[in-house]
Amino acid sequence: MRVGLFIPxxxxxxxxxxxxxxxxxxxxxxxxxxxPREQTCCGQPMANSGCVEAAKPVARHFAETFAxxxxxVGPSGSCVSMIRNHYDDLLDDAxxxxxxxxxxxxxCEFLVDVLKIDRIxxxxxxxVGLHQSCHGLRELGLARQSELGPTATPQVNKVRTLLQSLxxxxxxxxxxxxxCCGFGGTFAVKEAAVSCLMGRDRIADHQQAGAEVMTAGxxxxxxxxxxxxxxxxxxxxxxxxxxxxxxxxx
Amino acid sequence: MSHATAAAEFVxxxxxxxxxxxxxxxVRSKRDKCAQQLPEWEALRERASxxxxxxxxxMAEYLEEFERNAVALGAVVHWARDAAEHNAIVYGLLKERGxxxxxxxxxxxxxxxxxxxxxxxxxxxxxxxxxxxxxxxxRHEHPSHIVMPAIHVKKQEVGELFHEKLGTTAGSTDxxxxxxxxxxxxxxxxxxxxxxxxxxxxxxxxxxGFVVCTNEGNADLGASLPAxxxxxxxxxxxxxxxxxxxxxxxxxxxxxxGQPITTxxxxxxxxxxxxxxxxxxxxxxxxxxxxxxxxxRSLNCIRCGACMNTCPVYRRSGGHSYGVTxxxxxxxxxxPARDMQAHKSLPDACSLCxxxxxxxxxxxxxxxxxxxxxxxxxxxxxxxxxxRAAMSVVGGVMARPWLFxxxxxxxRFALRWSPRWLTYNGLNPWxxxxxxxxxxxxxxxxxxxxxxxxxxxxMDGIDKDQNKLD
Numbered sequence: 001m002r003v004g005l006f007i008p009x010x011x012x013x014x015x016x017x018x019x020x021x022x023x024x025x026x027x028x029x030x031x032x033x034x035x036p037r038e039q040t041c042c043g044q045p046m047a048n049s050g051c052v053e054a055a056k057p058v059a060r061h062f063a064e065t066f067a068x069x070x071x072x073v074g075p076s077g078s079c080v081s082m083i084r085n086h087y088d089d090l091l092d093d094a095x096x097x098x099x100x101x102x103x104x105x106x107x108c109e110f111l112v113d114v115l116k117i118d119r120i121x122x123x124x125x126x127x128v129g130l131h132q133s134c135h136g137l138r139e140l141g142l143a144r145q146s147e148l149g150p151t152a153t154p155q156v157n158k159v160r161t162l163l164q165s166l167x168x169x170x171x172x173x174x175x176x177x178x179x180c181c182g183f184g185g186t187f188a189v190k191e192a193a194v195s196c197l198m199g200r201d202r203i204a205d206h207q208q209a210g211a212e213v214m215t216a217g218x219x220x221x222x223x224x225x226x227x228x229x230x231x232x233x234x235x236x237x238x239x240x241x242x243x244x245x246x247x248x249x250x
Numbered sequence: 251m252s253h254a255t256a257a258a259e260f261v262x263x264x265x266x267x268x269x270x271x272x273x274x275x276x277v278r279s280k281r282d283k284c285a286q287q288l289p290e291w292e293a294l295r296e297r298a299s300x301x302x303x304x305x306x307x308x309m310a311e312y313l314e315e316f317e318r319n320a321v322a323l324g325a326v327v328h329w330a331r332d333a334a335e336h337n338a339i340v341y342g343l344l345k346e347r348g349x350x351x352x353x354x355x356x357x358x359x360x361x362x363x364x365x366x367x368x369x370x371x372x373x374x375x376x377x378x379x380x381x382x383x384x385x386x387x388x389r390h391e392h393p394s395h396i397v398m399p400a401i402h403v404k405k406q407e408v409g410e411l412f413h414e415k416l417g418t419t420a421g422s423t424d425x426x427x428x429x430x431x432x433x434x435x436x437x438x439x440x441x442x443x444x445x446x447x448x449x450x451x452x453x454x455x456x457x458x459g460f461v462v463c464t465n466e467g468n469a470d471l472g473a474s475l476p477a478x479x480x481x482x483x484x485x486x487x488x489x490x491x492x493x494x495x496x497x498x499x500x501x502x503x504x505x506x507x508g509q510p511i512t513t514x515x516x517x518x519x520x521x522x523x524x525x526x527x528x529x530x531x532x533x534x535x536x537x538x539x540x541x542x543x544x545x546x547r548s549l550n551c552i553r554c555g556a557c558m559n560t561c562p563v564y565r566r567s568g569g570h571s572y573g574v575t576x577x578x579x580x581x582x583x584x585x586p587a588r589d590m591q592a593h594k595s596l597p598d599a600c601s602l603c604x605x606x607x608x609x610x611x612x613x614x615x616x617x618x619x620x621x622x623x624x625x626x627x628x629x630x631x632x633x634x635x636x637x638r639a640a641m642s643v644v645g646g647v648m649a650r651p652w653l654f655x656x657x658x659x660x661x662r663f664a665l666r667w668s669p670r671w672l673t674y675n676g677l678n679p680w681x682x683x684x685x686x687x688x689x690x691x692x693x694x695x696x697x698x699x700x701x702x703x704x705x706x707x708x709m710d711g712i713d714k715d716q717n718k719l720d
Contacts, residue, residue: 009648012694013658014687019694035698041648046641048602050624050633054645061649086621138604146282147560147608149291176275180562184601189679191599193258196683197267197566198601227684 004066005033006074006104008219009041015219021246022075022107028246029115033073039065043090044082048185052089059090063100071114072104075242077136077217080106085139106140107242108217112158118165122247125168129211130160131202131225132178133218142217146178159217159241166244172209179205181216183224199228206236213237213250252595257567271565273401278559280508281609288504298501299613301494302550306540312455312488313531319458323520325527333363336532340365340447340480341372343528347478349374349444355462355469356380357449358396358553359482359532362575365447377439379468381432388415394569396576397506397555402568436468446472450483450529451515451552452498456491459519460529463502463512470516477525481518485536486549498552501611505554535588544622548583550612557606557616563599572596579606579616586623594632597623658693665689 003026007019026033043058062083066072074080084101091097111117136142136159143157163169182188182198189195203225206214214236216222222238229236237250261267285291305312317327330336336359344352352369354360354376366387369376378387382400386393388411393399400408405423412418418431448469453460460481462469473479489495503512521527539545558564558578569577574585574593582596597620606616627633647653665673666689674681692700 007694009654009658010687013662014690016690016692016694016697020697023698035695037695037699038651040651040654043645043648046645046648048621048624049637049641050597050621050626050628051638051641051645052625052628054638054641056645057649058645061651089625134601134603134605138608145605145608147285147605149285149288149295151289152292178605180601180603180605182562182601184603187598187601191254191257191563191601192679192682193254193261194563194566194599195601197261197264198562199684201268201271201566223687224684227680227686230685231683 001031001071002069003031003033003071003073004069005035006039006042006066006072006079007035008074008076008079010223011075011219014223015240017248018075018219018240018242021240021242021248022073024246025107025111025120025242026073028121029111029117031115034069036065036069042079042082044079044086045185047082047086047090056090059087063087063091063096066100066104070103071110072100073107073110074104075107075217075240076219077106077133077140077142078220080104080109081135081139106136106142106217108159108162109140109142111162112156118161120162120165120245122245123167124163124244124247124249126250127170127172127210127212128163128244129172129174129206129209129214130163131181131206131214131216131221132159133216133221134178134180136217137178143178162245163215163241169244172206172211174205174209176205181221181225183221185220188224195224196228199225200232203229203232203234203236207234211236213239213244215239215241215244217241251573253567253571253573253599254595256571256573257563257599260568260571261566267566267568269404270402270568271562274559274565277398277507278556278609281505281556281559282508284504284508284510288500294497294501295611295613298497298552298611299547299550301489301497302612303547305488305490306486306546306549309485309488309537309540312490313485315455316453316458316488317531319456320520320529321458323458325458325520325529328528328530330530330532330534332534333532336360336363336482336530336534337365337368339530340482341369343478343480344369344374344445345372347445349478351375351439351443352377352445352447353440353443353472353476354378354447355449355464355472356383356399357447357482358393358575359449359484360447361393362534363482363532365482377436377443379436379440379466379472380464381429381436381466384432384436385411392570392575394577395555395558396553402570440471440475443472443476445478445480446474446476447480447482448473450481450487451502452489452495453483453487453529454490454492454495455488457519459517460487461495461499461515461517463499463515465507465509465513467514470514473516473518474522478528479518479521479525480528480530482530482532484532484534486551502552502554505552505556505609505611539584539587542587545583545587545619547614548580548619550610550614551580551584552612554611556609556611560605560609561600562603562605563601567599572599579620580614583614583616583619583623586627590627590630590632594627597621597627655693655695662689662693
């Protein structure tokens, strides 16, 4: 099984520890991924702004970079969703697009659905709030959304399953289980006022639940939230799920 | 004014924005409970979506069937291409009969067509009889929500308004007292009204009848007391058969307010004895949507407002920030179809969280449609050139690994060493309220190249490096 490690551009540049943690987790689960050196970005910022023509060469580059792998795994629900759900008008070759979509997985999803792992060895004796990033939740279906009826699939929360298996961890109960953090890519800049209020409300929910650490499957949400936490001096740490699963401590 | 600007003004009063958010979240939570109680919830949504898509695929046929059957029941059917034609038809009917006073039950279509200002300009008295809509009418405002038109108004403000307009006790915020005062006042308007105008929630092609849903019963009074009943409906309100109705009635109230059923679902089949019933079928841009494959499903909309209640942007920015009759996610899909330039900021009033798509009882892929609009606006060059240019540059960089590495290096260097005033200033909307992301000393790819890609033997060393990154 050849697994290509997909480290989104901003993780590469700003949060290398999340990339390392992803690599570590995969290795501990018996997978030795390869990191294709030529990778850059999935094209999401351009595509979500509507700039399809600007996104096309980026998507093409991504598809070529990962063409040789059986699986592509990355620590970002939103980038993975971009490839799986939004590449159809970026790649001209429909067969290529479907092949790529079918083999690209978010980290927790890959562990649970492909490797069939539901337990991770490790200890994390802290109170943790799980921010369910929207694209992972609603576009990849990493958990059942609170909006859907009781029979909707899936019934398992893939991220939570893995976190819960850690020794000593307490997952706190949030008042709003799947509220958006307000990042939304260029939304964070174009609608900065609403974006920041959404972020502060998200942080407040974690604080009232007594979380020490806020985690998510998407570093981009955490980047926005961390920016607010630091500015406000809130007593909360952010850690990507991969970091917690890799055994890092706050 | 762009949505972002209007939203920033609303959000500036942060307590009010949070109060608004909580009020709507309460409704959304009630909706969730309702959805969770029905094992068949997803099946209902699927069925509703299919019925609506089917109807749209044979719109002309079903409209004609509806007209035939409605006429057979004694109604008069009018066709209006746009808002102006709709208003002219309604005004014509009132003028012919010398009617001076009209009671209206909540109709977003007449709001969309600007009927009230037209009738008032002709010297008619128009009273909106839905409590919320009457409140905004008294405030000389527009509704900020399609189901709860006055959701942006606080109880204290209603108390003050009623004190000023109805002479209720100053400072009173007692709901029962205030509603009682409104009831007495509206009752006199009902009795004096000489024509009733209602909207239509569902029109049934098979029978030629239609259903109006209200929680206050105001449509029943408005339609039953006067001799003339005018019902204005968008052509998308059509469903084929009576048997389909139950699906929609079960979805509507649960999605809108978290009630199992709307308090009054009134069926109208032809005029009341001795009365007149006129049905105005309004297009006003709908057939343009019908012709658009990507946006056609927006015609599924049953105007429940669930997308607004769940939208984290709507909840915090208020309905008026959208500057249109139907705000929120569905409005942001509908209005650019009328005028791209005027409503170009609406598809950006969205973090693409996708919650609207999940709550929509008729499965309109709302956030996908908003994304589709962004693409259309870029293609039509309506999106500002600097946005398009910036994205072209980023795309050009990201398609070239060497340029990405170089750009990253320069960016991280600049972020690390720039004085704070250079990074945080008026030109950086990110930094106004947030700290910038950290500029890592080393990229992941550099660390990988430095050896961690070659087996787990070196993992311990990396763990230490990693701590240094903090």
